[in-house]
Amino acid sequence: MCRLAAITSSEYFSPIENILALETMKEGHDGSGLGLTLKNLGGEFKELKKYPILSGICSRKGKEILDDYMKQLGFKLIHEWMPKIKPVRGVIRRDYYFARVYDYPEDWKNKSDREKEDFLMNTRITLRKMGEADESIFVFSFYPDIVTLKEVGDPLELAEFFGLDKDNLEAKIIFAQGRQNTNYQIYLYACHPFFIQGYCTMTNGENTAFVPIREFLMSRGFPGYMGYNSDSEVFCHILHYSARQLGFPLTYYKDIITPLKWEEIEQRPDREALSLLKMSLRPLCIDGPNMVIGFTPDGTCFMVQDAKKLRPGVVGGVKGKYALMSELCGLDKVIPERDRLKDIYPMKYDMVIVSPGAKKVKVWNQLPA
């Protein structure tokens, strides 16, 4: 079972905080991979917020292909961050790790945000497909103010490998996953967190409803619903589908993945709409043991449980800094000064929502009070 460490803060902080939290939860991950997604970036990205950042890994050959393709589309490279690699035993170094900031092609500059988002996503998908066969290009995200870093190995060793403790890479929201490899082969794209057009999630547990959910999402005709090297990637896409594509408020994410029973729906003021959702979105209901942590484009972070609450999860912190963790020890490591009595252990009906800027936390309950 993977271990998850998400921190949202009003101040910039380093991803090493997340990594150290993962280290305290070490018995829960086997060091088969690390994923990091950073949002609201500081440091050298602070002044570049409106430009899209392409995060990925390339071989030498892949770099040439990537450069050619981006040039052909008309993207202008305006900044590049590359980790200062320090060789570490057990981590196989690849040629180029990068987060590249691009300026939009001329004819895309004045398009709407939605059109730009689609363009960025399609570019990322094309690049991914170009490098998939020979593993020459891996791209994880292409979006403004987002950096994603993934590699196979132990989180602490990888932090050292990437030099994260010395780098000035920092952000206000950082999600990290220490991977416990389960039923699938160890593969970079299978590392959480997953990101699509501003929406991001990571999960501990295994999704037994994966195949019907994947089929349902893929049949929606949206090009971004692809990949699925991990059964957990669908959680991110369900979030994107419900919030962006269908335009539902965030709390309906919980109603979709863990629908209420009919008699419980009756207690809700929006029962009519909820009844329709329960039927129409039946294939997206999750059944496996899962705890999902995610963020939305405005910086709201949340945590939800599957209906049986078979996976742990805890949220706690102080005003201006909250952590959403899969284990209490991770939370103790990150925010030891908090009032522990106010820690939240979400139950089956709960959705813990931390507002943008980590100002306040609330527990939304599926059943009306």
Add this chain to the structure above:
Amino acid sequence: MEPATGLKLDFNHKLTLKEFPYIIRWREDRCKRCGQCTAVCPQGAIRPAVKYMRVIESSGETPKPRPVRRIIHVIEQVNDIEHYCTGCAICSLVCPNNAIEPEYNPQNKFLFYKNRGGEGYKRGGRRNDPGVSTLDRLKFTRISMLTDPALDAARHEFRLRSYIGRILPPEELPLKVEDGRLVVDKSSGKFIPPVREIFPIMIGSMSIGALSPTMWEGLAMGVAYLNEVEGIPVVMCSGEGGFPPRLLKSRYVKYFILQIASGYFGWDSIIHTLPYMQEDPAAIEIKYGQGAKPGDGGLLMAPKVIKLIAEIRGVPQYVDLPSPPTHQTKYSIEESVMKMIQSMSMAFGFRVPVYPKISGTRTAKAVLNNLARNPYAAALCIDGEDGGTGAAYNVSLDKMGHPIASNIRECYLDLVKQGKQNELPLIAAGGIGKKGNLAANAAALIMLGASAVAVGKYIMQATADCLGDEYNRCNICNTGKCPRGITTQDPKLYRRLDPDKVAERLVEVFKAADVELRKIFAPMGRSTELPIGMSDGLSIDDKAMAERLEISYAC
């Protein structure tokens, strides 16, 4: 030339018992000649006979065997093909001394002779394929263990429910956001089709007329009990041939699916009762085909059309009631689907799901795609070749039709391609529980893509102790002489069947299936929704089958 002895020497055109599918084993020493067996034999295959025979006897103080001639009473099997023994073994059931039983004769040449008069042999009941079906070869191999702990079938909450009815895709739902909450946008005028929540195993179409009054009553009572007492929303299809008006006007009609087939029998009275109905039926099924005899119509033989049936169907008594193979007023699929579905929907105020039932066939996808474009089509029921029937030609039963497994899978995957897999539920039928594995077969079909399954034959076998099996044993549903009283309108026969017992067994069958389905789904980590299309859970020990069904191969 006359034979010298006066006996007829020419035995041509006579058959020996070795030609027959069953040979009666009668034990003279055990038989006390009570005559019960000959009285109950539905075929008249055995009869009491008197013979003048030479027998060896020993008697006296110092017994010495000697031949004597004596008149003896025997039970003999007739070697007339019209009165062949079907092997139902009702004679064994009534015999107080275990003196009689039919024995299967694998060397029989029955089919060579059973077409006298140029008429192909007809039989009722089952397809004559006793082999293991694909459904029985499917195994559930994705078992949750450590990373995804198995659920507890007894402790966790399970939701074994499905829907019939057109489900709107999320993109088309008339919803808007108001104060951070979703509300239904009434001003959009969008039609929201009716949907029913049902137990995923439903009772398939068996008509009043085909079934005896006691059998039908038993099933109906069981269904009402399951819904109202056990809380298991089992629905039952009426089959063609109408519905008792008293029941139509009752609140129980909501547990029944009314079927309209090409004979339209009984629909006059249903339409006339419409204004007086206090509840809507669960759904309307339009029958275009039947899996056991695809492309064939139905037939209720004259002897079964007794007064009650004649009244319900609106026909004279004791006349043959054939339903044509097609709906005679419709000449194209577009017309059939569009006109019939829409007119039936309209008749019930667009409050009742209306769906067609077709035979399993390679053309099923054509029908499916037509339905997928019709916003009023509520589902598609596909009946595979292993389905049962009351009466059909032997050749139709044995040689016509398409197995359900690949048919349903193909249709489901077609819907997936169109993104309509949740929109148009597929109901699978035909051969579910053929070997007794009701829940396992149903679960396998659900995981191949069916939203629900319809079962008829298994229900008869399990609830009324039907004698027939896939070896052509009994299977005389077409003669109106069902020895159990299931498919007969003869009071002497149907009075043998206690409707209360049928109802009780039906409840037990569904409660057991409910438990077994949980026992299958729990170890696979599924409980809150039916695992429709969860094909990663299935495997089969045949590579070609695995490839065809797009599931994994395991051996």
